Amino acid sequence: MLFRSTTDTHTDLDRVTAVTVDEPVGWIPADRYLEELKEGMYRPEWTWIAEDGDRVVARALWWGHADGEHPLALDCLYVDPSVPDRAAVGAGLITAGLRAFAEQGATKPPLYNLTLPTGWRQDPAVVAALDWRHEAARAAGLTDQVERLRLEWTPDAGLPVSSGRLTFTEGSDEEFLDVFRRIAVGSLDGETRRNLASMGAEATAREEVDFYLGCPGERSWWRLARTPDGQVAGLALPSATPYNRNVGYLGVVPELRGQGYVDDVLAEITRVQVEAGAELITATTDTDNAPMAAAFARAGYRTAQTRMIYSVPEASETASEASEGSPAASAAAS
Known part of the structure; x- marks a missing residue:
């Protein structure tokens, strides 16, 4: 399996935006990715895929400030359900990305930010979606875990x-x-x-x-x-x-x-x-x-x-x- 960052080509862009996530966790749809790609908050070199032959089986989208030199957070991690060990592939993809960012001069590994619905512990589907991502993050060295509430005032x-x-x-x-x-x-x-x-x-x-x-x-x-x-x-x-x-x-x-x-x-x-x-x-x-x-x-x-x-x-x-x-x-x- 090959882990690599994408290139600034229509072929890679089409493959990245073709990914859809049907698990009940936060993810980045194609329209948001394309909009923020134009603004520089997503970039080809911050977008990583795992290829099995000619098939994309995993995707990791790192996000950063439009004027930033390095990404700040992994916003979306997806591994195709057909993959036997989703956590292992996810860990490999995260590890490959973090290694590349460090080689490019990043002074701190980006964090992984996973959005869950409120009351997520009572939903088996959310728990299952979290479990393999949790294992992947920890296997990649992201072992410090904090649960935070996102609140809104209107x-x-x-x-x-x-x-x-x-x-x-x-x-x-x-x-x-x-x-x-x-x-x-x-x-x-x-x-x-x-x-x-x-x-x-x-x-x-x-x-x-x-x-x-x-x-x-x-x-x-x-x-x-x-x-x-x-x-x-x-x-x-x-x-x-x-x-x-x-x-x-x-x-x-x-x-x-x-x-x-x-x-x-x-x-x-x-x-x-x-x-x-x-x-x-x-x-x-x-x-x-x-x-x-x-x-x-x-x-x-x-x-x-x-x-x-x-x-x-x-x-x-x-x-x-x-x-x-x-x-x-x-x-x-x-």
């Missing part, structure tokens, strides 16, 4: 009410860097905790600031949260992806947690987004971060999907001289 939920206890002001990058550094301590967000353990507070904070500065959202949306006496209580970073407005990042400093300030910060982010014209605001949080999930529920955000995210453990990345944080939006507060 106008029918109404604007969340703020208590009025906090004021929100603009700040410099260095001020935001300092607050990022502080809120990383004791965070329940899995990505933040992993980065903190592997890189330390300073590098974690710098990475978060740099990441959000590179997002499509406006820098002018960022706010520092302050108590009536001027004490910094946290931060609110409304942001955006190429697809939607999102919550971005929010956090409360450790010494002020447990007082409900997270509700005020989330209300401010929602207000800023709505005033900027948002009709849909998305957010993600780890399923383990129960306080943040509860805050989203109180603010009228509903769970729309579940995402299973697989990545190379930080220790392995360090050994291979890799760094840089996940593009997944975070909500770090408790």
